[in-house]
Amino acid sequence: MESARGLPVSGRFSLGPADRVRPARYEHDLNRRLQSTTARQGDPVSPEPGTPDRAGRLAPTGAPADRLTTLWEAVVAKDPQHSDRYVRRFETMREQGADLDGEARLIDAMLSRHSLVLDAGCGPGRIGGELSRRGHQVVGVDVDPVLIEAARRDHPAVTWLHGDFAHLDVLGTALRPAGSAGFDAIVCAGNVMTFLAPGTHRSVLSGFRAHLAPQGRAVVGFGTGRGYDPEQFFDDAETAGFATVQRFSTWDLRPYRRDSDFLVAILSTAGER
Numbered sequence: 627m628e629s630a631r632g633l634p635v636s637g638r639f640s641l642g643p644a645d646r647v648r649p650a651r652y653e654h655d656l657n658r659r660l661q662s663t664t665a666r667q668g669d670p671v672s673p674e675p676g677t678p679d680r681a682g683r684l685a686p687t688g689a690p691a692d693r694l695t696t697l698w699e700a701v702v703a704k705d706p707q708h709s710d711r712y713v714r715r716f717e718t719m720r721e722q723g724a725d726l727d728g729e730a731r732l733i734d735a736m737l738s739r740h741s742l743v744l745d746a747g748c749g750p751g752r753i754g755g756e757l758s759r760r761g762h763q764v765v766g767v768d769v770d771p772v773l774i775e776a777a778r779r780d781h782p783a784v785t786w787l788h789g790d791f792a793h794l795d796v797l798g799t800a801l802r803p804a805g806s807a808g809f810d811a812i813v814c815a816g817n818v819m820t821f822l823a824p825g826t827h828r829s830v831l832s833g834f835r836a837h838l839a840p841q842g843r844a845v846v847g848f849g850t851g852r853g854y855d856p857e858q859f860f861d862d863a864e865t866a867g868f869a870t871v872q873r874f875s876t877w878d879l880r881p882y883r884r885d886s887d888f889l890v891a892i893l894s895t896a897g898e899r
């Protein structure tokens with residue numbers, strides 16, 4: 627049974643067999659696999675959106691061919707049905723009445739009406755779709771084409787981009803209109819940070835920083851036992867130019883402690899503490 631607070635709100639949610647592997651061994655195995663799946667340095671930028679890369683995967687729009695493969699993609703490479711099951715699992719939970727909107731409610735409460743929001747690692751669009759329904763202008767980016775397809779099917783009003791947000795700049799005006807001041811909020815929820823390509827956390831956070839409006843905030847949530855240490859995250863966020871202005875252990879804002887198994891961090895660029 628789901629908790630009254632709803633499953634993603636608590637953050638204590640098992641995503642499936644691939645995610646239950648112990649983090650250290652998991653990273654080790656994936657790193658070995660990545661050595662064989664990462665394209666050569668110096669390869670040209672992917673020529674056409676929607677063209678498969680050398681390994682036969684659909685290349686994310688505009689990303690350089692030598693981009694690092696994310697841990698999520700490595701999971702999918704090993705288990706090609708993983709994404710379909712992920713989509714179906716959330717569909718089933720929604721049919722069963724689970725509360726899947728906790729993250730969206732928090733983000734909505736932080737925003738003025740009709741704000742511009744980036745859903746980074748949007749998956750099948752659970753969070754961005756709900757934020758759009760609440761009147762915000764949402765752009766979702768995800769590197770998994772199966773999940774982006776599901777998001778487009780279920781939430782056609784939203785701009786869903788098949789891209790790697792380690793390379794946000796190459797998405798250009800598809801990401802946000804030229805001349806816009808940036809996103810009012812970036813939400814990165816559902817353990818996305820633990821599925822990045824190893825070694826890209828800092829540059830991903832710098833990309834978030836660069837695409838936020840001056841008063842904008844990024845909200846990042848992930849399980850603390852999944853291979854990305856929260857202290858490292860705080861350090862990476864500061865290096866990227868963020869202040870961590872609040873930290874919680876759930877999306878309904880329970881306090882964060884050093885032994886919390888989940889972190890929801892609110893990052894600001896405005897120098898507030």
Ligand SMILES: C[S@@+](CC[C@H](N)C(=O)[O-])C[C@H]1O[C@@H](n2cnc3c(N)ncnc32)[C@H](O)[C@@H]1O
Nearest residue numbers: 696698747748749768769770790791815816818
């Ligand atoms: C566990 S899923 C969470 C999806 C969604 N946020 C949710 O809560 O339902 C993690 C997602 O992060 C995405 N992801 C990881 N690294 C990424 C990157 N560098 N660029 C784009 N998407 C990425 C994966 O493709 C995957 O869809």
